[in-house]
Amino acid sequence: MTAIRRVLFNLFAWTVVLAVAFPLFWMIVTSVKPQSELFRRPPTFLPETVTFEHYWTLLTRTGFLDYFRNSVILSVATTLTVVAIATLGAYSLVRFRYRGRESLAFLVLFTYLLPSVVLIIPLYLMLVTLGVSNTIFSLVIAYTTFALPYALWLLRSFMAGIPEDLESAALVDGASRMGAFRDIILPQLLPGIISTALFTFILSWNEYLYALVLVNSDAARPLTTGVMSMLISAFNIEWSLLMAASVMMSVPLIVAFAFLQSYLTSGFGAGGVKG
Amino acid sequence: MADVEFRKVRKAWGAVVAVDDLDLAIEAGEFVSLLGPSGCGKTTTLRMLAGLDFPSAGEILIGGRRVNDLPPAQRDIAMVFQSYALYPHMTVAENIAYPLKKRGVPRGERGPRVAKVAEMLQLGPLLDRRPRQLSGGQQQRVALGRALVRDPRVFLLDEPLSNLDAKLRGHMRAELVELHRRLGRTMVYVTHDQLEAMTMSDRIAILEGGRLQQFAPPQAVYAAPANRFVAGFIGTPSMNLIDGELAAGPAGPEFRAPGLALAVGPLAAGTQPGPACLGLRPEHLSFGTGPLAGTVQLVEETGHEAIIAVTLGEGGPRLVGRSPAGLALRVGGQVRLALNGPAAHLFAPGPTGRRLNAPSPSGAVAAAAAGDQP
Numbered sequence: 216m217t218a219i220r221r222v223l224f225n226l227f228a229w230t231v232v233l234a235v236a237f238p239l240f241w242m243i244v245t246s247v248k249p250q251s252e253l254f255r256r257p258p259t260f261l262p263e264t265v266t267f268e269h270y271w272t273l274l275t276r277t278g279f280l281d282y283f284r285n286s287v288i289l290s291v292a293t294t295l296t297v298v299a300i301a302t303l304g305a306y307s308l309v310r311f312r313y314r315g316r317e318s319l320a321f322l323v324l325f326t327y328l329l330p331s332v333v334l335i336i337p338l339y340l341m342l343v344t345l346g347v348s349n350t351i352f353s354l355v356i357a358y359t360t361f362a363l364p365y366a367l368w369l370l371r372s373f374m375a376g377i378p379e380d381l382e383s384a385a386l387v388d389g390a391s392r393m394g395a396f397r398d399i400i401l402p403q404l405l406p407g408i409i410s411t412a413l414f415t416f417i418l419s420w421n422e423y424l425y426a427l428v429l430v431n432s433d434a435a436r437p438l439t440t441g442v443m444s445m446l447i448s449a450f451n452i453e454w455s456l457l458m459a460a461s462v463m464m465s466v467p468l469i470v471a472f473a474f475l476q477s478y479l480t481s482g483f484g485a486g487g488v489k490g
Numbered sequence: 491m492a493d494v495e496f497r498k499v500r501k502a503w504g505a506v507v508a509v510d511d512l513d514l515a516i517e518a519g520e521f522v523s524l525l526g527p528s529g530c531g532k533t534t535t536l537r538m539l540a541g542l543d544f545p546s547a548g549e550i551l552i553g554g555r556r557v558n559d560l561p562p563a564q565r566d567i568a569m570v571f572q573s574y575a576l577y578p579h580m581t582v583a584e585n586i587a588y589p590l591k592k593r594g595v596p597r598g599e600r601g602p603r604v605a606k607v608a609e610m611l612q613l614g615p616l617l618d619r620r621p622r623q624l625s626g627g628q629q630q631r632v633a634l635g636r637a638l639v640r641d642p643r644v645f646l647l648d649e650p651l652s653n654l655d656a657k658l659r660g661h662m663r664a665e666l667v668e669l670h671r672r673l674g675r676t677m678v679y680v681t682h683d684q685l686e687a688m689t690m691s692d693r694i695a696i697l698e699g700g701r702l703q704q705f706a707p708p709q710a711v712y713a714a715p716a717n718r719f720v721a722g723f724i725g726t727p728s729m730n731l732i733d734g735e736l737a738a739g740p741a742g743p744e745f746r747a748p749g750l751a752l753a754v755g756p757l758a759a760g761t762q763p764g765p766a767c768l769g770l771r772p773e774h775l776s777f778g779t780g781p782l783a784g785t786v787q788l789v790e791e792t793g794h795e796a797i798i799a800v801t802l803g804e805g806g807p808r809l810v811g812r813s814p815a816g817l818a819l820r821v822g823g824q825v826r827l828a829l830n831g832p833a834a835h836l837f838a839p840g841p842t843g844r845r846l847n848a849p850s851p852s853g854a855v856a857a858a859a860a861g862d863q864p
Contacts, residue, residue: 378573380571380573381575381577383537383540383569383571384569384571384575384636385592386541386542386561387540387541387542387562387568388568388588388592389563389589389592390563391561391563398577399577403579
């Protein structure tokens with residue numbers, strides 16, 4: 216009886232894994248098939264000949280690297296901005312007492328009540344007025360507006376988990392407020408900061424809608440919209456190039472996850488305070 | 491000159507008054523406990539002294555210097571927290587060295603000073619560990635080490651022993667007394683445990699409802715409580731408090747309650763007959779013989795003595811007394827008992843009714859009363 220249940224459970228689990236993994240597998244396979252094999256019927260599951268010509272084409276004959284650079288700059292800048300503001304903001308929301316503190320915390324979530332389509336037009340007009348439209352900087356501002364509230368809430372709960380006594384102890388031991396923040400709070404907050412940074416990075420790396428509306432020049436286009444406009448036209452979709460581009464777009468995220476996963480799971484701050 | 495001084499200090503959070511009208515002068519080198527039940531304002535008082543909270547009114551002085559607006563770093567204090575508040579990402583050595591680092595002590599000097607403190611507290615083998623790898627008692631010692639590594643003017647201790655088990659607590663209590671004797675520094679110690687306060691302190695400040703009730707040496711607090719709250723708070727089992735009436739008897743003032751009439755000693759000048767409260771410590775009841783009869787309600791044998799609860803007469807007051815072990819008493823049975831009238835305390839009515847006894851001629855109480863106003 217238990218054996219049957221185990222088999223059934225395993226079967227179910229593997230079905231789910233396959234359903235999730237197959238598109239990724241197909242993406243990789245398609246990207247290394249030669250053009251001739253691409254639309255063959257019946258399809259070949261493992262490519263008969265492996266070729267990296269699509270990757271080469273993408274890197275040398277298209278604007279892929281420019282878009283990639285834009286995306287890196289954009290995501291890193293957004294992540295740094297969001298984490299810096301959210302860390303200080305969360306600190307203020309948790310440690311200082313002032314009127315409307317709770318309401319303020321809820322108010323920032325209001326952004327999520329409105330669909331982004333509603334926010335895009337006013338945001339676009341504002342950015343035009345500021346004279347920064349069509350730049351990476353404008354996207355950094357736009358992404359910050361929707362990543363910041365979530366980051367703030369995430370960090371707020373991490374921050375609330377740090378005992379106030381630790382900071383008081385640092386103050387008594389001779390630290391200034393900023394000193395205590397740097398020496399004590401930041402190291403304790405590291406897992407929170409890393410998960411927030413990862414979340415923000417993924418959000419801005421994959422964002423499409425704002426990038427489509429706010430940026431209209433190749434110099435500032437990130438990967439998402441860049442690859443679309445480059446490889447998909449009304450008449451033709453360059454499948455193998457598109458898949459190669461997708462693989463290369465996924466790599467930074469996979470690398471980031473692989474390195475930071477241990478940080479996310481380790482109980483870094485546990486055990487400092489008894490009680 | 492007082493080392494630490496509170497002058498008319500008041501702290502309110504909105505409408506809630508945590509500390510009110512506090513006057514306290516702590517001498518240099520004194521060990522003073524702030525004692526009181528939860529929410530009496532003792533921790534707030536300590537945090538104001540540390541600079542973690544700021545008084546709404548009044549003045550706080552450390553070494554004659556007004557520190558109201560000084561941040562904690564500039565007050566020349568060290569503090570041990572109830573939670574120990576060790577920095578989890580630093581080793582024991584780094585934890586102890588942190589106050590030195592923050593005060594700009596050169597790196598080369600820090601090592602020897604940390605080693606000296608570690609030796610004093612037997613932390614040597616633990617210096618490379620992190621706080622979470624230590625037991626509660628070890629964490630407590632590290633917290634102490636972090637306070638001791640500098641030579642601050644005042645040590646503040648916020649219930650440092652409350653997270654330890656009973657045996658270790660007794661041990662650390664003795665260690666702290668020894669430490670205080672060796673350092674000769676002013677220490678302010680917050681606790682809700684009267685045993686700690688009684689055994690360790692030079693003087694005890696008893697707080698209740700944000701107000702100072704009494705500030706005196708332990709024996710004075712015990713022998714001559716300043717008011718009814720202190721009388722009921724200090725002592726285990728606590729003092730018997732009987733509400734009744736003060737009247738003029740044939741041989742001087744007399745206290746009367748249902749089933750009880752007791753001649754009491756000289757009273758403070760200006761005391762009028764009327765409602766009053768009689769306080770009698772359990773050791774001032776004697777069982778076996780005496781003019782009174784009571785019904786035994788409860789007998790608790792502790793080994794060397796018995797704690798006995800009796801009610802006087804029919805529906806009379808319930809009294810708790812101690813008696814040497816070996817007295818054969820049965821719950822529900824009758825017992826003769828006597829009350830030591832001259833040792834009784836009298837208080838004005840109300841939860842913090844003031845003491846009505848005249849200063850007693852007996853040595854201990856006289857000395858105690860003198861200690862009341864140093």
